[in-house]
Amino acid sequence: MEASDIQTLLRFFKVMANESRLKVVGLLAQRECSVEELAALLNLKEPTISHHLAKFRELDLVQMQPKGNTHLYRLNMERLNELNKSVVVASPIALAEDVEPEAWETKVLKSYLENDRLTKIPASRKKRWIILKWLVKQFEPNVTYPEKAVNEIIQQAHPDSATLRRELVGYQMMRRENGIYWRLPESEWKPV
Amino acid sequence: MEASDIQTLLRFFKVMANESRLKVVGLLAQRECSVEELAALLNLKEPTISHHLAKFRELDLVQMQPKGNTHLYRLNMERLNELNKSVVVASPIALAEDVEPEAWETKVLKSYLENDRLTKIPASRKKRWIILKWLVKQFEPNVTYPEKAVNEIIQQAHPDSATLRRELVGYQMMRRENGIYWRLPESEWKPV
DNA sequence: CATCTACTTAGACGCATATCTATTTAATTG
DNA sequence: CAATTAAATAGATATGCGTCTAAGTAGATG
Structure with missing residues (x-):
């Protein structure tokens, strides 16, 4: 065609x-x-x-x-x-092929980030999801972190590490067992 | 639909x-x-x-x-x-249904007729055809006319009865036999 | 060759509409 | 309840395009 x-x-x-x-x-x-x-x-x-x-x-x-x-x-x-x-x-x-599909995420990130710091936590799920996808990249795959290390890393982006840590676990981007955290592969994440 | x-x-x-x-x-x-x-x-x-x-x-x-x-x-x-x-x-x-299909013929007739007289004979076949369709209606169906009567009727519309009479026969709108003419049914007409 | 006829091209005008800013409405959060 | 966020609506602007008139072209006629 x-x-x-x-x-x-x-x-x-x-x-x-x-x-x-x-x-x-x-x-x-x-x-x-x-x-x-x-x-x-x-x-x-x-x-x-x-x-x-x-x-x-x-x-x-x-x-x-x-x-x-x-x-x-x-x-x-x-x-x-x-x-x-x-x-x-x-x-x-073909219709959408000259639309770059990341424009939306890029825009959300730009509007919530300033010098790699979160200016605030988005209220809507859709946007929080995008921010968390960015945040979880601060953790290496196949590495375990004690809670204290998790908090420190998150706090480089935003002071409210407790909320963000809970969200990361909630969306199944990270898992916690016995006070130890690690990053899960993207296939496990649950957007909703 | x-x-x-x-x-x-x-x-x-x-x-x-x-x-x-x-x-x-x-x-x-x-x-x-x-x-x-x-x-x-x-x-x-x-x-x-x-x-x-x-x-x-x-x-x-x-x-x-x-x-x-x-x-x-x-x-x-x-x-x-x-x-x-x-x-x-x-x-x-359905597309053309609100287009009245006779607009074309009406326009041609209007542009060549004035008080039921032909102002001139159209050069193009397409238009001559339309004019002749109008002209042949001046003759009754199932009636025979000697050539003299044919000429008289045509001359009410246009002086050049010879040409028009020949055209009517050529398009098979009328037939001539032994100097007698009569109108043919529309199914016999040959537009081309 | 001059004229006529049907079509095309060029240029002008006016309406329709894609986009924006500003405002209003509705739902959510604190 | 006040403040925030997402959509919708209203109104303004500018561009696009449908239609017209006028002019140019090519085939047919006489």
Whole structure:
């Protein structure tokens, strides 16, 4: 489906998003028409029809055949179907590909961090989750820490180490056993 | 497919014909998002996202679920598919239904007739065809006319009865045998 | 060759709309 | 209850685009 990237799809929608052009599609779906004829049927001037047909031509949605002086236009149904299919195919996949997916997390981090220190603890779960993901990176994997060490590390970011330590355990980013803490692999974390 | 008349289809295209909204569809196709999140991902302000989501809501293309303070939006895939299907279904059928199909012929007649007289004979076949369809109605069906009568009737519309009489026969709107003419049923006419 | 006809191109005008800022509403937290 | 946060709404601005008129082009006619 190389011919139907997001930009093509966007142009397709823009072409179809006009009442006059929709009617032209309806008419050309039934029979081929000249510019003059379309103009009369839609109560528009010839240059206006020409303008619309040019947009269809750009996307290969119509085919033109000169017949003497007049230009006979017909609809390219296969192309219409092709573009139409790509709506459903492309929307889940390609549409968001030029959106960098970390923009959201980056923005949250930037708004709560200042010189690697937490300015405050986010109230909403969604944001706390992002902050905790950042915080847990301060701990090495496969290393055990006594509670005192945990508190010291957390306090480099924020004074309320008790709350944050509890959250880390709650989201299963760290585990505690016998007063000893260690970082869990990301697969164990529980966002919710 | 009652929910997808031409106006709905038009609104669908207008909603999709915008780069930001296309990206929103792409994002919501993957997971549900809050307004704030979408704004961050697309580098837009929250009100702008709200504005776009309202357009989706009008067409029932998204569903919203409040979660505390935040509003979580998700894509209504079935609705997207439904609207998308109606493109191909509706385009040949319903699109042109509020276009009166005689506008073209009416316009041609008006431009060549003045008080039921032909101001001139159209050069192009297409238009001559329309004029001749009008002219042949001056003759009763199932009646025979000698050439002299044919000429007289035609001359009420235009002096060049010879040319017009020849055309009527050429397009098989009338037949001549032994100097006698009569009108043929419409099924016999040959437009070309 | 001159004229006419159908179409296209160029340029102008006005409406629709995407985005922003500022304000309001609703839900949450302390 | 006061303060905070997320969304929605209102209003302003600027860009895009649909339509028109006028001018240019190419084929057909006489």
